[in-house]
Amino acid sequence: MKNLISFLACVIIACVFVQYRQSTISTAKESPTVFTTWDAFGYYMYLPSAFIYDDFTELEWVQEMDEKYDLVGGDMYQSNKYTNGNYVNKYLGGVSLMQAPLFMVGHIVALNTDYPADGFSLPYQLSLGYGVLLYCMLALFMLRKILLRYFDDMAVAVSLILMFLATNLVQYIPIEAGQSHPYIFPLYVLVLYTTIKWHERPKSIWAGLTGLIIGLATICRPTEAIMFLIPLLWATHTKDEKSRKWALVKENRSHIIYAVLFGVIGIIPQLIYWKMTSGELIYNVGSSWRFLTPFFRVLVGWEIGWFIYTPITIFFIIGLFKIKKFPFKRSVIVFCLLNMWIVISWADWRYGATYSTRALVQSFPIFALPFTAIIERINFTKWKYPFYALGLYLIFVNLFQIEQYNDTILHYRDMNRLYYSRIYLNNDVNSLDMSLLDTDEVLDDHSSHTEGVLHTSNELINVSMENRLLWNEKAVTVAKDHWLRVDAEIKADYGFTSSHLHCKIISGKVIKERKVRLFNAISKPGDFNDYAFYVRVPDNMTKVDLEVFIGTLDNFVGQLRKIKVTHLSTKL
Numbered sequence: 056m057k058n059l060i061s062f063l064a065c066v067i068i069a070c071v072f073v074q075y076r077q078s079t080i081s082t083a084k085e086s087p088t089v090f091t092t093w094d095a096f097g098y099y100m101y102l103p104s105a106f107i108y109d110d111f112t113e114l115e116w117v118q119e120m121d122e123k124y125d126l127v128g129g130d131m132y133q134s135n136k137y138t139n140g141n142y143v144n145k146y147l148g149g150v151s152l153m154q155a156p157l158f159m160v161g162h163i164v165a166l167n168t169d170y171p172a173d174g175f176s177l178p179y180q181l182s183l184g185y186g187v188l189l190y191c192m193l194a195l196f197m198l199r200k201i202l203l204r205y206f207d208d209m210a211v212a213v214s215l216i217l218m219f220l221a222t223n224l225v226q227y228i229p230i231e232a233g234q235s236h237p238y239i240f241p242l243y244v245l246v247l248y249t250t251i252k253w254h255e256r257p258k259s260i261w262a263g264l265t266g267l268i269i270g271l272a273t274i275c276r277p278t279e280a281i282m283f284l285i286p287l288l289w290a291t292h293t294k295d296e297k298s299r300k301w302a303l304v305k306e307n308r309s310h311i312i313y314a315v316l317f318g319v320i321g322i323i324p325q326l327i328y329w330k331m332t333s334g335e336l337i338y339n340v341g342s343s344w345r346f347l348t349p350f351f352r353v354l355v356g357w358e359i360g361w362f363i364y365t366p367i368t369i370f371f372i373i374g375l376f377k378i379k380k381f382p383f384k385r386s387v388i389v390f391c392l393l394n395m396w397i398v399i400s401w402a403d404w405r406y407g408a409t410y411s412t413r414a415l416v417q418s419f420p421i422f423a424l425p426f427t428a429i430i431e432r433i434n435f436t437k438w439k440y441p442f443y444a445l446g447l448y449l450i451f452v453n454l455f456q457i458e459q460y461n462d463t464i465l466h467y468r469d470m471n472r473l474y475y476s477r478i479y480l481n482n483d484v485n486s487l488d489m490s491l492l493d494t495d496e497v498l499d500d501h502s503s504h505t506e507g508v509l510h511t512s513n514e515l516i517n518v519s520m521e522n523r524l525l526w527n528e529k530a531v532t533v534a535k536d537h538w539l540r541v542d543a544e545i546k547a548d549y550g551f552t553s554s555h556l557h558c559k560i561i562s563g564k565v566i567k568e569r570k571v572r573l574f575n576a577i578s579k580p581g582d583f584n585d586y587a588f589y590v591r592v593p594d595n596m597t598k599v600d601l602e603v604f605i606g607t608l609d610n611f612v613g614q615l616r617k618i619k620v621t622h623l624s625t626k627l
Contacts, residue, residue, distance in 0.1 A: 061199050064212035068219045069192045075229035076188050079461070080181070084170070087177040089124050090184055094407065095233025096126045097133035097146030099183075101328070102158045103174030112141035112332050124175045135341070143332045145340040148325050149275030153238045157186035184232045191228045194241035195219070198420050201247050202427050205381060210431035213446065217430075218423055221367040221449040223411040225457050235275050239417035242272045243282065247420060250286040254300075254382070257307045266314035270321015276417075277342075278397050281390060285421065286314075288386035296382065343402035350404035353412055354395070357472045359405055361412035364456065364465075367449045368411075374425030377432050387424050394418055408467035410460040455480055463576040466492060473497070486542075489575040490588035493555070496569065498538050498589050504623040509539075509601070511619040518545070518605055518613050525618055527602040536625040537592040541603055543618045546583045547573055550611035558590050561600040566593060570606060583616050 080088045091099040100117075108116040114134060121127050134142040161179035165172040195215070202211040218224065227236045246268045253261035265286050272279035291297040304311070329338040354361045362369050375391060378384045398414045406414055415422075433442050459465035464478055474491040478484055491497060498504070510526050518525070525543065541558050555570040569590045578584035592599065603620060605611050 058203055058208040058211070060208045061203065061212040061215065064216050065192075065195050065199050068195060068215060071220060072188060072192065072225070072229040075225060076184060076232075079230050080184055082177060082181070084177060087180050088184070089126070089175060090180055090231070090233030091175060092124075092126050092233070093128040094133075094146070094235075095231075096128075097144060098148075098150035098235055099154060099233060100133065100144060100146075101148045101151035102154060106158070106162065107172070107174050111328070114142045120173065120175055123173075126175070137333050137338075139334055141332045143329070143338055147274045147277065147340070148328055149271050149273070150235045150238045152271065152324060153190070153275070154183060154186075157182045160186070187232045187237045188229055190241050191237050194244040194420070197248060198244045198423060201244070201251065201420075202423060204251070205424070206427045206431050207434075210427050210434055213434075213443070214423060214427035214430050217367050217446050217450070218419055218426060221446060221453045222365045222416070222419070223409075223413060223453075223457075224416055224419060225453065226410045226460065227413055227416050230457075230461065234413070236413060236417040239272055239275050239279055240420065242268050242275070242279075243418055243420040246272075246282055246285055250289050253286065253310070254290050254303075257303060257310060259307075259310055259313045262307070262310035263313040263317040266316065266318035267321045270318040272321075273318075274322050274325040278394075279417070281393055281397070284390045284393070285383075285386050288389055290382040291386070292379070292382055292384035344397075344400050345402055346396070346400045349396060349400040351399060353399040353404050357475060358468065358470050359409050359412055361415060363475075364411040365453060367446065367453075368422075370429050371422040371426045374422075374427070374429035377428040378425050381424070381428070383424055387421055390418075390421055391425070394421075405468045410457070410465070410467065452480065458482070466576075469493075471495070484577060486577065486585045486587040487589075489577055490571045490586070492575065493571045494569045494588055494590075496589045496591050498540075498591075498623060501623060504536070504538065504625060506621060506623050509620045509622050513617050516615050518611065518615050520607070520610055520612075523605040523607075523611065525603045525605065525615055526620060527600070527604075529600045530598045531601055531622075532598055533592045533596050533622075534624040535594060537594075537596075538623040539590045539592065539601070540587065540621040540623065541590070541619075542585070542587045542621070543603075544583050544585055544616040545573060545605075545613060546616070547580070547611065547613040549613070550607045550609050551578075551580050551613075553609040554605055554607040554611045556586050556588075557602075557604050557606045558588070559602040559604075560590065560592060560596070561602065562596060562598070566596065566599065583614075 103116070104111045110116055117127065117131065127133060133146060134144050137143045158179065161182035162172060164178035165176055168178065170176040170178050199211060199215060202214065227234055228240070246265060249261045249265040249268065253265065269280065269282050272282050290300045326336050330336055352358060352360065355363065357363060375388050378387060395415070398412065433439055456465050459478060459482065460467065464482060464484060469492050471491070473495050477488045477491055487497065509528065509531065539558060541556070543556055545556065547554060552574045554573045556573060557568060557570040559565055560567040567590065569588060571586055571588045573584070573586070603618065
């Protein structure tokens with residue numbers, strides 16, 4: 056079989072993704088996995104609104120479904136109440152259009168079984184979870200065919216294996232199947248295909264399909280409109296090719312009309328929805344951007360950095376320097392750089408919750424072109440096998456971190472360098488490790504310090520808003536290089552997710568305060584959990600007052616079973 060290696064690579068990827076889908080979905084009738092929560096609920100809610108509840112504007116059905124399936128994540132942020140009194144979804148409807156066939160399959164199954172035909176029961180979730188996986192696996196095999204037009208079989212195989220298994224595609228295709236990213240991913244593959252077909256043999260059908268795909272992508276996420284740069288700049292990599300391209304366009308002027316017409320058709324469903332709910336053709340969904348001051352930490356920051364948590368993507372960028380001879384050179388370079396600039400310019404640069412930078416994963420089919428180019432170049436050098444070894448290592452690291460992310464050990468928005476160094480390839484984390492999510496102070500080497508206990512208690516006490524002070528002491532003598540360590544065992548009956556364990560150092564006023572969250576990856580709601588953290592006392596202090604207490608943003612009711620405050624100072 057021709058190009059067997061890349062075909063087998065696709066089969067391996069498909070098997071791995073199916074395994075992740077199987078292992079991360081619950082089919083229990085009482086508590087099935089629900090993909091349609093939080094942001095995913097915003098994308099999906101068009102379908103139950105239209106086909107089950109016939110309610111786009113009042114959303115009276117949402118409260119009952121939320122109580123049953125925990126969909127909205129607290130406040131109903133997915134829709135805004137407009138000036139005319141109607142609710143208007145702030146998430147666009149393109150994803151729902153792509154989910155519609157999957158929704159119908161789930162609905163038919165629910166109607167013919169004893170599952171509730173409510174839009175959210177197990178048949179709907181299974182149909183969505185496996186349906187989007189089917190979409191993406193078909194796109195994978197199509198992407199392989201596209202790459203084989205320009206690169207050899209081995210380079211394509213290695214590229215696909217690394218792109219799918221060493222990046223956050225593992226998280227956002229088989230695991231988080233309700234997000235927009237796995238639905239837009241196939242659209243990028245399709246626009247590559249239709250662009251190539253039109254340039255090989257211009258036909259109105261390819262122009263129309265290209266426009267339709269771009270229109271649909273735009274009403275999935277408006278920023279995907281820059282997809283138009285792919286067909287626009289394709290085959291403009293040299294002066295001669297650029298002249299031929301525009302001559303071809305002039306010969307087929309009507310194709311421009313087809314592309315624009317079908318692009319408009321692609322966005323019409325969204326315009327109809329906005330007109331029906333808000334009374335206006337264009338509705339401001341409220342996004343905020345910082346194009347002049349983008350957040351480069353999205354790429355290199357310890358919080359969610361693309362190059363830090365999925366470092367294989369560095370080669371995506373290096374590959375941009377190795378595509379000079381290809382017809383996609385200009386389109387890919389301009390698209391990739393502009394796409395990255397847009398992604399790092401969003402005001403909510405943490406993207407709510409994300410493993411690495413999720414806002415780029417849908418456009419990986421475009422990055423696959425320069426990525427495969429650099430791999431093909433490496434395959435002809437002495438660095439071939441070291442690169443393969445690095446790739447295997449990065450696959451292992453990525454899959455390990457995917458597990459950590461879904462256990463919240465690798466945090467979805469609050470990562471930092473010190474904490475990451477503690478959990479790197481380490482799932483055996485303790486309460487001191489977890490404290491580094493909130494503080495950068497830790498004393499690992501006690502050998503040069505003397506240790507003394509300021510306070511210890513194993514008495515069970517009730518803690519509430521009226522009784523949050525766990526311990527305090529005035530006029531504590533401190534010395535040079537003086538540290539405090541706070542250990543506590545706390546159970547939160549209420550306020551678990553919004554409360555912290557605090558330590559204040561006071562000298563007439565609050566000199567310093569450190570806190571650690573009660574809700575972390577190794578703590579369990581309703582149980583007693585261990586907490587520990589260090590606080591370094593400023594060197595210019597001689598006597599200070601100390602307080603240890605529970606701080607909360609909401610309310611707190613719980614119990615303290617153990618507390619110990621230890622001081623450590625440099626040995627004389």
